[in-house]
Amino acid sequence: xxxxxxxxxxxxxxxxxxxxxxxxxxxxxxxxxxxxxxxxxxxxxxxxxxxxxxxxxxxxxxxxxxxxxxxxxxxxxxxxxxxxxxxxxxxxxxxxxxxxxxxxxxxxxxxxxxxxxxxxxxxxxxxxxxxxxxxxxxxxxxxxxxxxxxxxxxxxxxxxxxxxxxxxxxxxxxxxxxxxxxxxxxxxxxxxxxxxxxxxxxxxx
Ligand SMILES: C[S@@+](CC[C@H](N)C(=O)[O-])C[C@H]1O[C@@H](n2cnc3c(N)ncnc32)[C@H](O)[C@@H]1O
Numbered sequence: 001x002x003x004x005x006x007x008x009x010x011x012x013x014x015x016x017x018x019x020x021x022x023x024x025x026x027x028x029x030x031x032x033x034x035x036x037x038x039x040x041x042x043x044x045x046x047x048x049x050x051x052x053x054x055x056x057x058x059x060x061x062x063x064x065x066x067x068x069x070x071x072x073x074x075x076x077x078x079x080x081x082x083x084x085x086x087x088x089x090x091x092x093x094x095x096x097x098x099x100x101x102x103x104x105x106x107x108x109x110x111x112x113x114x115x116x117x118x119x120x121x122x123x124x125x126x127x128x129x130x131x132x133x134x135x136x137x138x139x140x141x142x143x144x145x146x147x148x149x150x151x152x153x154x155x156x157x158x159x160x161x162x163x164x165x166x167x168x169x170x171x172x173x174x175x176x177x178x179x180x181x182x183x184x185x186x187x188x189x190x191x192x193x194x195x196x197x198x199x200x201x202x203x204x205x
Pocket of ligand 1: 036040062109137
C-alpha cells in the first residue's frame with residue numbers, strides 16, 4: 001500500500017497503461033510536467049524512475065488554480081495543492097534516491113518562458129502536457145515545450161480527444177491545438193501510435 005491520496009483516476013485510466021511502456025523503456029532523467037494537480041503522474045514518475053536511476057529531476061508546473069473544466073464543479077484547489085505536496089513528499093521519502101522536484105507555481109506560458117531564458121532549451125528527456133485545455137494555451141505549451149525538449153526526447157499530450165461538456169466551441173478543446181502543432185512540426189517530429197485519448201511525439205531535429 002502506498003498511502004497516496006488521489007481523488008480521481010485520470011492518470012490511472014489514461015496515461016498509466018502507456019507510461020508503463022514509454023517511461024520504463026525511455027527511462028528519462030530530466031522530466032517536465034505541465035499540470036500536476038494532486039501529483040498522480042508525478043508520484044508514478046518518482047516510483048518508476050527510482051527503479052532505474054540513483055538521481056533524477058522532475059519539474060512540475062501548475063497554477064494550482066484549476067482549469068476551465070474545474071470551475072463549474074468548484075474543486076477546492078488549495079486542498080488539491082496540499083495533497084500534491086503530501087503525495088510527492090511521501091513518494092520522495094519512500095524512494096531513497098536523489099530526486100530533485102522543482103515546482104513552478106505559475107501559468108505555464110510564464111514558467112516555460114522562464115525555463116527557456118534560464119538556458120534549458122533542449123534539456124528535457126520527457127515532457128507531459130496536461131495543463132490548461134484551452135486550445136490557445138495547449139498550442140503555446142506545445143511550442144515552448146518543444147523548444148525545451150532534447151533531440152530524441154518524448155513529449156506527450158493528455159486529453160487529445162477531450163471535449164468541454166455542453167460546448168461546441170473547438171477552441172475550448174486541446175485537439176485543434178495538438179493537430180496544428182503536429183502538422184506544423186511534422187518535419188521535426190514523429191508521432192507514436194497510441195491507442196487512446198493521448199498523443200506522443202519524438203523530437204527528430
Ligand atoms: C487535469 S489536471 C492535471 C492532472 C495530472 N497530470 C494527473 O495526471 O493527475 C490539470 C492541471 O493544470 C493546471 N492548469 C490549468 N491551466 C494552467 C495553466 N495555464 N498553467 C499552469 N497550470 C494550469 C490546473 O491547476 C490543474 O491542476
